[in-house]
Amino acid sequence: MNTIDTFEDVVVLPDERGQRIYDRLVGLDDYKERLVKEVLLLLDPAQLHSWNKEHHQGKLAAVEMFTSRPPLFVLAGDVGTGKTALARSFGNEVAKRSKVRIELRALSLSSRGSGAVGEMTKLITGAFKQVRDSVAQTRGEGGKAGRGIILLIDEADALAQSREAAQMHHEDRAGVNALIRGIDELAAAHLPVAVIMCTNRLNALDPAVRRRAAVVFEFHRPNKEQRLAVLKDALVGSGLTVGDLEELAAATGRTNDRLYGFTYSDLSQRLIPSLVLDAFPSKPITSAGMRRVIGAIEPTPPFEDQSHATRTVDVHQ
Ligand SMILES: Nc1ncnc2c1ncn2[C@@H]1O[C@H](COP(=O)(O)OP(=O)(O)OP(=O)(O)O)[C@@H](O)[C@H]1O
Ligand SMILES: [Mg+2]
Known part of the structure; x- marks a missing residue:
């Protein structure tokens, strides 16, 4: 299986058009800063230890919490609020600040496969393997990565819908498991890869996927x-x-x-x-x-996240 079959597109960053889109996004400064910082640390984790030394005599245990943390970020909310635009463009800022080449790889929705048994699982497993293989040897002596990958799963509810949903096909369930495994393996191997999921239906995301998210960013219409x-x-x-x-x-x-x-x-x-x-x-x-x-002109009606009506488990309990 090659890159073209697995990914909808692969973009090498920085690119000028993406930087312009990023610069023009309004109202997202906090999310921008947080995402950029998170990925800079995935590329060069030693920076956190230097900071610990400089500001806390190297004694702050909190920095250990970053080790093996799943590198998953969820961008959730209403239609047309900048989820895809931010997910696709923030890597430019990361590339610029770190001077490291960043690849944006978008997982194709057609990776749901044709429904043949095992197909979706195979596609997802293959995508994560390709991503792992291409950055496996990239860290230099100080631990800084020479390149990084942003793996974008747009409209993620289609892939990561709750395994609890009664109508969920067995094969989809296996696909969700493959996704969770893929994310866990990235974390365990400390690879310079961030997985970004965008969705209108946060409540439809599988709880096991959701709980792995380092951050869930909520997107709203502009004031x-x-x-x-x-x-x-x-x-x-x-x-x-x-x-x-x-x-x-x-x-x-x-x-x-x-x-x-x-x-x-x-x-x-x-x-x-x-x-x-x-x-x-x-x-x-x-x-x-x-x-x-x-x-x-009338505005687009809001996307109602109906799925929470069918959920019975409160993940925050
Ligand atoms: N925060 C923003 N500031 C400026 N323009 C924005 C912002 N958010 C979205 N836009 C504009 O709207 C377009 C569509 O945004 P985008 O595709 O990112 O929405 P989305 O949240 O992914 O929506 P959907 O849930 O329908 O996929 C962008 O290309 C951009 O032109
Ligand atoms: Mg979108």
Whole structure:
């Protein structure tokens, strides 16, 4: 099985386009910083020991908790809120700061296989093996990795759905087990690999997968300030005034007749292009045009994570 069969795509970072996407993400600074730090430590764990020496005379036992911690990060939440964009782009910042080559490998959803017995398990096991093999020999004398991998499992609920779900096919169950094994093996071997799962349905993730997550990041729709930041970024210089943009930021929030505002993708993929095309090719963007366009666009309804209704176990108990 080769890389092309197993992974939807493999991107070598840093790349300029990815860095631009990363830089333009709004409202995610804390998540960015945390993800970047986590992966920098996976690449070069000795930095934590140096920090311990410098600031705690090397006595802080807490740093040991990082050893063998599953390198799994879950990005969960509403549609169009930047999960995929962040997962695909933060490796640029890691590559830039560490000066190490990072590969982003996205596990293809077709790795659910054709349903033939053993196929999904074989594909997942194969993907983790390829990842392990390509970084197995990469650590230098000080323990710093010469390269790292971000393994992205987007729409992860499709692969990691709860084994408790009654309708779950035996083969899917074996696939989830293979996934858990793959993550555990990465942790045990201290490899410079981070597994990132994105999902709209956190509650549908298998509890054993979820409990392995070092962090679960929750993603939300933008508030007014964040909407304004996206609008300004795209529309400064258009002739719309700050007052117009503030009006637009307010109009794209919750209103009397709807309990939810626009998602980031509603703004950047629907509203802003509509504003442009409303004016193009014969006139500029104007406040009157803006009001016409906003009246004609509705935000995407929120993704309801229904699955928690069927869950009976509270993982936090
Ligand atoms: N935080 C953000 N700041 C600026 N733009 C954003 C942000 N989040 C999303 N966008 C815009 O919306 C687009 C879609 O976002 P993305 O694909 O990351 O959403 P998602 O959370 O993965 O959604 P889904 O759950 O539907 O897969 C991005 O390409 C980007 O243009
Ligand atoms: Mg996505």
